Amino acid sequence: xxxxxxxxxxxxxxxxxxxxxxxxxxxxxxxxxxxxxxxxxxxxxxxxxxxxxxxxxxxxxxxxxxxxxxxxxxxxxxxxxxxxxxxxxxxxxxxxxxxxxxxxxxxxxxxxxxxxxxxxxxxxxxxxxxxxxxxxxxxxxxxxxxxxxxxxxxxxxxxxxxxxxxxxxxxxxxxxxxxxxxxxxxxxxxxxxxxxxxxxxxxxxxxxxxxxxxxxxxxxxxxxxxxxxxxxxxx
Numbered sequence: 409x410x411x412x413x414x415x416x417x418x419x420x421x422x423x424x425x426x427x428x429x430x431x432x433x434x435x436x437x438x439x440x441x442x443x444x445x446x447x448x449x450x451x452x453x454x455x456x457x458x459x460x461x462x463x464x465x466x467x468x469x470x471x472x473x474x475x476x477x478x479x480x481x482x483x484x485x486x487x488x489x490x491x492x493x494x495x496x497x498x499x500x501x502x503x504x505x506x507x508x509x510x511x512x513x514x515x516x517x518x519x520x521x522x523x524x525x526x527x528x529x530x531x532x533x534x535x536x537x538x539x540x541x542x543x544x545x546x547x548x549x550x551x552x553x554x555x556x557x558x559x560x561x562x563x564x565x566x567x568x569x570x571x572x573x574x575x576x577x578x579x580x581x582x583x584x585x586x587x588x589x590x591x592x593x594x595x596x597x598x599x600x601x602x603x604x605x606x607x608x609x610x611x612x613x614x615x616x617x618x619x620x621x622x623x624x625x626x627x628x629x630x631x632x633x634x635x636x637x638x639x640x641x642x643x
Contacts, residue, residue, distance in 0.1 A: 473517035476503050477524075484524060489532065496528040509541075519546055523556055535563050554584040558593045565600070574600045591621040595628060598637075607640045 479502045483495035498504030503511070505525035512518045526542035529535070542563075545556045561576035577597040584590045594617050601610035614634035618625040625631070 469512055470515040470517060473508055473512035473515045477508055477517055477521060480504050481524065484528060492528050492531050496525055520552065523552055530559070530563065535566065539563055551586065554580050554586065555589060558589065561596065570600055570603060587621060587624070591617050591624040591628070595630065598633070602637065607637050611637045611641065
């Protein structure tokens with residue numbers, strides 16, 4: 409038998425398997441076509457529902473919440489305890505942060521309202537309540553998230569819980585390159601490491617500030633802190 413004949417034989421032997429697969433597929437579809445159509449229609453209905461929900465409910469809710477949160481923010485910025493209480497709880501003419509967070513819970517604005525509610529509780533000297541709302545703040549990609557972690561770190565520091573404070577300060581600088589807040593939070597973290605006598609970690613942070621934020625490093629006079637830690641390590 410020639411090579412040509414062998415090749416032809418291989419092609420012929422492969423054909424029945426292919427036809428058999430196609431035949432089985434057709435038989436399966438004919439047998440379960442109602443189920444297949446039902447699944448496809450179900451998926452389409454879910455997609456259409458999600459689009460409609462986003463367009464006709466979530467988007468209007470987000471726009472409304474974004475407008476409502478402006479007034480309590482203004483009250484919070486006034487700084488006095490009465491205005492802060494009003495920003496938190498609202499009144500007959502204005503929704504406070506708590507109401508916005510609850511009524512518009514599916515929106516990003518509600519997430520922001522949780523953060524500001526936490527700040528209000530903190531300014532009203534209620535740190536435990538502040539922690540509840542600050543920890544509700546999500547979205548790591550948001551710049552406020554890093555600030556939120558630092559605030560939580562501050563609260564735990566005030567409570568004397570150094571380990572938790574360190575944990576949140578570490579989160580506040582992880583991936584954050586803000587030229588003002590990041591070096592300040594790095595300095596806090598380095599101070600925490602010193603308190604725990606983790607000298608190498610403290611020195612690493614001071615070195616990182618010098619490398620990434622040299623102007624701030626100089627303005628904050630951090631060279632003396634770095635030298636002190638280096639002396640602890642015998643460097």
